[in-house]
Amino acid sequence: MSDFLETTVDKFTFKVATDRFYNEEGVWAKEETGRVRIGLSDFVQKRSGDVAFAEIKPAGTVVAVGGEVAVIETIKVNVTYSSPVNGKIVEVNPAMNDAPEAINQDPYGSGWLAVLEVLDWEMQKVKLLDPQAYFKIMKSQAEEEAKKL
Amino acid sequence: MMEKIQKVMIVPCSGIGKPYGSVSREAAYEVTEDLRPGQTQLIPLALLVLGDEACRSIVASYPAVTIDGCKLGCAAKMVQQSGGTIAQEFAVLDVYRRYKDLKPQGIAELNEAGQKLARVLAEEVTTVVDGLLTGNQGGENA
Numbered sequence: 001m002s003d004f005l006e007t008t009v010d011k012f013t014f015k016v017a018t019d020r021f022y023n024e025e026g027v028w029a030k031e032e033t034g035r036v037r038i039g040l041s042d043f044v045q046k047r048s049g050d051v052a053f054a055e056i057k058p059a060g061t062v063v064a065v066g067g068e069v070a071v072i073e074t075i076k077v078n079v080t081y082s083s084p085v086n087g088k089i090v091e092v093n094p095a096m097n098d099a100p101e102a103i104n105q106d107p108y109g110s111g112w113l114a115v116l117e118v119l120d121w122e123m124q125k126v127k128l129l130d131p132q133a134y135f136k137i138m139k140s141q142a143e144e145e146a147k148k149l
Numbered sequence: 150m151m152e153k154i155q156k157v158m159i160v161p162c163s164g165i166g167k168p169y170g171s172v173s174r175e176a177a178y179e180v181t182e183d184l185r186p187g188q189t190q191l192i193p194l195a196l197l198v199l200g201d202e203a204c205r206s207i208v209a210s211y212p213a214v215t216i217d218g219c220k221l222g223c224a225a226k227m228v229q230q231s232g233g234t235i236a237q238e239f240a241v242l243d244v245y246r247r248y249k250d251l252k253p254q255g256i257a258e259l260n261e262a263g264q265k266l267a268r269v270l271a272e273e274v275t276t277v278v279d280g281l282l283t284g285n286q287g288g289e290n291a
Contacts, residue, residue, distance in 0.1 A: 050220050050242055053249065075169050075219055075242060104220070 005135045009142040010149060014043040017108040021125050022134035023084040027069070028108070029128060031121050036085050038069070039112040043138045045104050047145060049076040054100035056092045056113050063089065063116070065127070070113050072103070085124050087116035156190055157236065157278045158213040162224045163194040168253040168263055169218035169241040175259060175267035176241075176274060177216055184275045188282055197227040205231045212236035212281055214274055237277045244270050 004015040016022075020030035026044035030037045045051070053073040063069050069083040092114050095102045103111040118124060129137065161177035164170020181191040192213070196204040209232040215224040216239045225238045245251065245266060253263030279285075 052242055052245055075167065101220070 005131060007135070007139050007142070009139070010146040012046055012142070014041075014046065014138060014142055015108075016041065016043075016131050016135045016138060018131040020108075021084070021128035021130060023065075023082065023128060024134075024137060025081055026134070026138065027081050027084045029084040029125070031125070032115070034117070034121075035090065036087060036116045036118050036121060037112050038084060038114055038116065040072070040081065040103055040107050041134070041138065042107050043142060045107045045111070047142075048072065048079055049074040051100045051103045054096040054103060054113070056096055057089055059089050059092055061089045063087065065124070072100075081113075083116070084128055085116060085118050085121075087118035089114050090117045091115040153284065154212060154281050156188060156211050157185075157281050158192050158208055158211050158228075158233070159189050159216070159274065159278075160192045160194060160197070160208070160213050160224045160228055161216045162218045163198075164218040164223075166256055167218055168256060168259065169245075171218075171256055171259050172241045172245075172253045172263055172267045172270065173216040173218045173224075173239075175264065176239075176270035179267060179271035180274050180278065184271060185278050189278055194224055194227055197231050208233040214277055215239065216241065216270065216274065218242075236281055237274075239270065239274060241266070241270065244273065 003018045006013055006015050020028045022028050026041035028039050028041055051072055051074050055071045057069055063083040064086050066082045068080050070081045072079050093112050159177045159181050161173040162170050177191055181189045192208060208228055213228045213233045213235050214237050215228055215235055217224045218241050225235055228235050248269055251262040251266040253266050254260045
């Protein structure tokens with residue numbers, strides 16, 4: 001089970017799981033015995049709205065940090081997300097085909113996007129945001145969004 | 150012997166300013182004004198939210214088909230809170246997933262794809278309405 005950092009902005013509560021790393025877009029990366037699972041943060045899924053379709057790059061695709069890894073279509077927007085790590089996609093969440101709402105329902109669990117094979121996680125993770133650093137950025141982004149309401 | 154259902158309430162969401170809310174209302178208008186006028190009645194969600202007695206009474210008396218634009222499911226929740234019986238819940242997003250080429254856009258005026266999606270949805274709602282009126286379907290909360 002993940003622990004979370006939490007903040008409430010306006011009427012929304014946003015959680016940041018503390019057992020993984022993040023890029024500034026809010027794509028998380030969690031190391032799992034030599035592989036890295038990726039997904040979207042709670043803030044990202046709440047800001048984007050109900051997911052209609054999720055197109056993840058297929059298994060076998062080699063992605064670089066900042067390269068496109070997924071396109072998510074929600075009832076509000078179409079957003080392209082970047083990979084937080086260099087690596088090869090070895091598994092795509094099968095739920096993304098027929099039940100992409102898992103992203104909204106369980107962003108840190110069953111709503112994961114893909115698993116990547118990475119060679120140098122220890123080197124790569126130092127370039128990512130730790131949960132506290134992402135929490136600070138996310139909170140600032142959430143407060144900016146709230147001002148638009 | 151079961152009493153025959155005379156009428157079905159159609160309750161769309163009130164997601165003003167969002168294309169999916171517009172699709173839900175377009176579909177509701179199509180059912181109540183064009184496809185099954187007389188056998189269906191449009192219920193404005195705002196009246197249920199305000200607790201309008203006449204509106205609550207009619208919703209409590211007939212089965213309802215709800216059409217929600219997002220997963221908040223306001224239409225379904227309000228029918229339940231008003232003492233009504235939901236025969237079937239529709240979510241625009243679920244229908245859109247089956248018709249990916251009909252992406253709704255526009256708010257005050259839906260694009261052509263959104264209008265087509267509303268028609269598809271209206272036809273699905275009409276099928277449920279017909280089933281309820283002929284006693285072949287419905288009654289349970291979806």
